[in-house]
Each structure stands twice: as C-alpha cells, then as structure tokens.
Amino acid sequence: GAGVSQSPSNKVTEKGKDVELRCDPISGHTALYWYRQSLGQGLEFLIYFQGNSAPDKSGLPSDRFSAERTGGSVSTLTIQRTQQEDSAVYLCASSFQVPGGGNIQYFGAGTRLSVL
Amino acid sequence: DQQVKQNSPSLSVQEGRISILNCDYTNSMFDYFLWYKKYPAEGPTFLISISSIKDKNEDGRFTVFLNKSAKHLSLHIVPSQPGDSAVYFCAASASNTGKLIFGQGTTLQVKP
Numbered sequence: 269g270a271g272v273s274q275s276p277s278n279k280v281t282e283k284g285k286d287v288e289l290r291c292d293p294i295s296g297h298t299a300l301y302w303y304r305q306s307l308g309q310g311l312e313f314l315i316y317f318q319g320n321s322a323p324d325k326s327g328l329p330s331d332r333f334s335a336e337r338t339g340g341s342v343s344t345l346t347i348q349r350t351q352q353e354d355s356a357v358y359l360c361a362s363s364f365q366v367p368g369g370g371n372i373q374y375f376g377a378g379t380r381l382s383v384l
Numbered sequence: 385d386q387q388v389k390q391n392s393p394s395l396s397v398q399e400g401r402i403s404i405l406n407c408d409y410t411n412s413m414f415d416y417f418l419w420y421k422k423y424p425a426e427g428p429t430f431l432i433s434i435s436s437i438k439d440k441n442e443d444g445r446f447t448v449f450l451n452k453s454a455k456h457l458s459l460h461i462v463p464s465q466p467g468d469s470a471v472y473f474c475a476a477s478a479s480n481t482g483k484l485i486f487g488q489g490t491t492l493q494v495k496p
Contacts, residue, residue: 310486370416375427
C-alpha cells in the first residue's frame with residue numbers, strides 16, 4: 269500500500285480481555301516501530317523491529333505487552349489482560365534503515381484503544 | 385526523565401507572521417532530530433529533519449535550527465498559514481538506535 273496501515277482504527281474492550289492490534293508497513297521498509305500516545309502526552313516508544321535482528325523491546329511497559337513481526341512485514345501488538353491505563357492511541361511506523369541513523373519514520377493513523 | 389522537552393503546550397500566531405516552536409533535549413548522544421505535524425485522528429506526518437552535523441535546514445516555509453551547545457532546536461514557519469494549525473512534535477534519535485524520543489507536543493493555532 270501507499271502508506272502504513274493499522275487496524276482496527278478503534279477498539280473498545282473490557283478490562284481483563286486480550287487485544288491484538290495490526291500494522292502493515294510501507295512495502296520495502298525494513299524497520300517497524302510501535303509507539304503509544306496517552307491523552308495529552310507525547311509519543312512513547314514501545315518496540316522496534318529491524319530486519320532479522322532481535323527486536324528492541326526496551327519500551328514495553330509490562331510483560332502483558334508483546335509484539336511480533338511475521339515474514340519481515342506485518343506486525344501484531346498484543347496486550348494481555350488489558351487495564352484501564354492501557355487506553356491510548358497505538359501508533360505504528362516504518363522506515364528504511366539508514367546505516368548510522370537518520371531514518372525518517374512514517375506513521376499510520378493509529379488504533380484508539382479504550383479499556384472500560 | 386523527559387529527554388526531549390517542548391515547554392510551550394500551545395502557541396497562537398496571526399496568519400502571515402512567523403511561528404517559532406522550541407524544543408530542548410538532554411541526551412548528548414542524540415544526533416538526528418525531526419519535526420512532525422499531527423492533525424486530530426491522524427498519525428504524525430514528517431515535516432523536516434536535521435542532522436547534528438548541521439545547524440540549519442530549510443524546506444520551503446519551514447526551517448529548523450539546531451544549537452548543539454545549548455541542546456536546543458527550533459522550527460520556524462514563515463509565513464504561517466491557517467492550514468498549519470496542528471500539534472507539532474519534536475523528536476530525536478541516536479545513530480546506534482532506531483527509536484525516536486518525542487517531546488510532549490506544541491499546539492499551534494494560526495488565526496486568519
């Protein structure tokens with residue numbers, strides 16, 4: 269596709285349920301990132317995949333959060349036993365990975381998660 | 385601790401005037417800086433970036449200035465247009481990592 273695609277755009281769930289959020293990156297981009305934006309806050313890094321390297325999970329807030337990237341393309345962010353504080357907009361981004369840094373990340377529209 | 389800070393939550397300017405958005409950082413390992421613009425219910429859109437080897441980068445109405453000694457960067461928009469009204473995020477990265485560290489954002493309102 270032309271841009272980063274995320275689904276669903278909105279998700280309402282009950283506390284304690286598991287949710288899965290999906291991200292389709294821009295074709296050809298080797299790096300994929302997940303961020304979240306809580307109300308009134310900036311974007312908070314969660315996890316980063318680059319090619320076949322082990323993902324950088326340093327931003328995941330708890331072990332209830334996990335993500336995988338299958339076939340180097342689509343990624344799924346899973347939140348188990350959701351809590352109300354998990355309510356946020358979850359944003360996915362992708363980029364070419366430029367050696368030495370300087371990559372521009374392109375974002376999807378996000379999934380708005382509401383935990384009741 | 386907040387490694388990237390945007391101390392002004394909001395800014396209002398008149399159409400045609402200059403908008404100046406500011407950003408401070410604390411981590412000296414950051415060597416690449418970006419500005420994103422965000423409209424409600426949309427993802428952030430890349431605007432302009434600057435490498436730490438430069439002190440200025442210009443793209444049309446947008447110019448980013450970097451002062452490494454002060455660990456400060458700013459985005460100038462001139463002339464400002466009503467369509468520029470959005471939330472602007474400053475972000476920084478270090479070349480040995482891929483992740484971006486974002487500021488809290490500044491809401492810009494350009495009045496006709």
